């Protein structure tokens with residue numbers, strides 16, 4: 001008997017600081033002896049990584065962008081996420097469908113009804129028992145002007161990072177909307193604080209659910 005798989009996703013606007021906390025959680029789950037799959041969207045398979053390169057860098061219209069995000073997701077679910085959950089892994093996934101609703105839906109203004117239809121098709125479980133959704137989504141909530149300051153000059157921006165603050169304001173509203181639609185699935189971590197304070201909030205969410213043991217205080 002292996003433990004039940006856990007599907008955890010991480011969201012936030014560009015510059016919200018997800019990466020270090022995802023890496024720290026991966027270490028914590030490995031230390032607890034759990035099988036771990038660390039992955040990201042768009043990406044996570046050879047095909048989906050090719051689609052990532054296109055969607056982050058090539059000009060395209062919003063429908064094409066949404067279709068490529070879901071095409072990458074379909075391959076990722078089939079090749080990586082569903083098999084990992086079936087063998088009992090903890091799957092830590094840097095972004096998933098909430099990002100499509102926030103970026104393509106709210107950010108670009110693309111039709112949410114079409115996104116909901118694509119979500120139904122792409123996330124149908126292999127055993128036809130409904131939709132695959134994350135067990136928990138950690139939303140790193142950072143004010144867009146703070147994120148913009150953090151990102152300034154950091155690297156050559158891709159098609160999303162190059163967007164103005166007003167775009168990220170809409171993206172943040174999109175995340176808030178997704179949380180309002182399914183609050184039990186989300187933990188919102190206010191991220192305009194020190195890395196240590198953010199990590200404390202992240203770790204506490206996992207301890208509260210019994211997924212990690214409380215960290216030992218240093219002797």
Ligand code: TMP
Nearest residue numbers: 014041042069095096099100103160161
């Ligand atoms: P990353 O830089 O956090 O890896 O994310 C890549 C970019 O892709 C980021 O700017 C958000 C964007 N994105 C979407 O627009 N829609 C999506 O569905 C996903 C997964 C990412």
